[in-house]
Amino acid sequence: AQKVTQAQTEISVVEKEDVTLDCVYETRDTTYYLFWYKQPPSGELVFLIRRNSFDEQNEISGRYSWNFQKSTSSFNFTITASQVVDSAVYFCALSNDYKLSFGAGTTVTVRA
């Protein structure tokens, strides 16, 4: 069985602060994919980043960066210099093929 845990329910920051979202996952598969999605109030799930289990290289993409550590089964996500438009629910998800298992989400509120 696959499980994703997002321990942070809500995070509130002031604009321009950095925000780090935690994600811990459980899987018995050796090959899997990890994702972060954003869900603004409109409801659509927006794909942000994807990593496969063989690539632990951490990268930065614009204001987004991630820290993937297989040893601790964690896949944390950081928004640098947050903006009001970043306010949304963020979901971490795990997949071994076609099926995504989502965490419960973290609500991020960025105040001006």
Add this chain to the structure above:
Amino acid sequence: DTGVSQNPRHKITKRGQNVTFRCDPISEHNRLYWYRQTLGQGPEFLTYFQNEAQLEKSRLLSDRFSAERPKGSFSTLEIQRTEQGDSAMYLCASSFEGFNGYTFGSGTRLTVV
């Protein structure tokens, strides 16, 4: 192609009524998925199609739920004899075979009163 389209966006129905939702995937995608999301939770997998074949159904999909994808294009999700517990956001997504991530639609929010 403007992405995955779902209709209607909102549906309010009385308990016991039947409802049907439609999903139009990205035309090149051969896989189509349905998820359900209740308030404060992440989406949960319901079922998926590869072309017109329904390959997996979650145990969340009771016998009151049925999904079809005729001709491997659009899909419909029908809920018969709706119950208040069916109130949720129903999300559709599509992808290519050889999983590289989904594109999700905006969802259909169902409220059963």
